[in-house]
Amino acid sequence: MGDDQLGEALEGSDVVIIPAGVPRKPGMTRDDLFNINAGIVKALSTAIAKHCPNALVNMISNPVNSTVPIAAEVFKKAGTYDEKKLFGVTTLDVVRAKTFYAGKAGVPVTEVNVPVVGGHAGITILPLFSQATPPSNSLSQEDIVALTKRTQDGGTEVVEAKAGKGSATLSMAYAGAVFAHACLKGLNGVPDVVECSFVQSTVTELPFFASKVRLGKNGVEEVFGLGELSDFEKQGLENLKGELKASIEKGIKFAHGN
Numbered sequence: 094m095g096d097d098q099l100g101e102a103l104e105g106s107d108v109v110i111i112p113a114g115v116p117r118k119p120g121m122t123r124d125d126l127f128n129i130n131a132g133i134v135k136a137l138s139t140a141i142a143k144h145c146p147n148a149l150v151n152m153i154s155n156p157v158n159s160t161v162p163i164a165a166e167v168f169k170k171a172g173t174y175d176e177k178k179l180f181g182v183t184t185l186d187v188v189r190a191k192t193f194y195a196g197k198a199g200v201p202v203t204e205v206n207v208p209v210v211g212g213h214a215g216i217t218i219l220p221l222f223s224q225a226t227p228p229s230n231s232l233s234q235e236d237i238v239a240l241t242k243r244t245q246d247g248g249t250e251v252v253e254a255k256a257g258k259g260s261a262t263l264s265m266a267y268a269g270a271v272f273a274h275a276c277l278k279g280l281n282g283v284p285d286v287v288e289c290s291f292v293q294s295t296v297t298e299l300p301f302f303a304s305k306v307r308l309g310k311n312g313v314e315e316v317f318g319l320g321e322l323s324d325f326e327k328q329g330l331e332n333l334k335g336e337l338k339a340s341i342e343k344g345i346k347f348a349h350g351n
């Protein structure tokens with residue numbers, strides 16, 4: 094398969110999942126992938142605008158904080174942008190937050206939910222353990238700080254463990270399937286499908302932000318606010334805004350300039 098078959102592959106698609114591009118090696122940030130992956134995402138987004146402009150797009154390629162804005166700008170230029178249909182896939186952050194919380198709180202992971210908001214890189218990943226269900230009163234503030242850091246560094250932990258052989262693959266396949274399935278359920282009219290995703294947002298002053306969204310027949314039906322935050326989470330929110338804003342602007346600038 095190559096560029097020749099791209100149009101044929103996309104034609105008629107309801108959901109397009111983009112995992113194309115290079116993964117990290119130890120010592121790299123997700124932003125270090127920008128130079129290669131930005132062009133790949135731009136080309137694929139251009140083809141989506143042409144061949145399946147109504148599809149829901151699940152962006153996995155990193156840096157998600159920049160690749161989602163790149164796709165948005167490409168779609169705007171093509172006149173096909175629908176903010177309800179573009180998603181940065183942050184499900185793996187939720188999977189990690191749930192797993193680490195369940196282990197520490199001693200509850201079955203299948204019963205756990207933890208919203209993760211912000212973006213998908215380092216400190217921009219903000220798990221809201223104060224809203225975790227079922228609630229746990231056995232966790233100390235030190236535990237919450239450690240769980241937050243482990244969730245934020247989860248991708249880097251895998252990259253280092255794989256020592257040059259790429260980043261998370263199996264867990265990403267699971268997370269990608271969970272999110273794509275949620276999109277399909279929404280398209281099929283299943284009610285109350287809610288997942289976290291990095292979408293166009295007015296939840297903060299930033300144009301894109303991850304939070305809980307309700308999925309439906311048109312894609313995003315509702316973007317939920319952040320709810321009540323602990324002081325630690327409020328601080329995390331303020332701390333992430335600068336980096337997230339810069340990553341979003343970098344994507345927009347690239348889309349306009351190339």
Ligand SMILES: NC(=O)C1=CN([C@@H]2O[C@H](COP(=O)(O)OP(=O)(O)OC[C@H]3O[C@@H](n4cnc5c(N)ncnc54)[C@H](O)[C@@H]3O)[C@@H](O)[C@H]2O)C=CC1
Nearest residue numbers: 112113114115116117133153154155182185259260261265
């Ligand atoms: N959002 C998330 O939570 C996660 C994102 N990722 C990101 O997913 C991306 C892919 O990672 P891996 O699958 O581990 O890498 P990989 O190297 O195993 O696979 C990348 C694939 O992209 C393909 N590709 C390259 N250029 C392409 C193009 N122009 N059009 C179509 N396909 C193209 C390659 O042929 C290859 O099959 C990376 O950017 C990685 O950082 C990975 C894990 C989690």
Ligand SMILES: O=C([O-])CC(=O)C(=O)O
Nearest residue numbers: 117155185248249260261
């Ligand atoms: O860390 C990486 O490079 C891949 C990724 O986004 C993740 O595993 O969360």
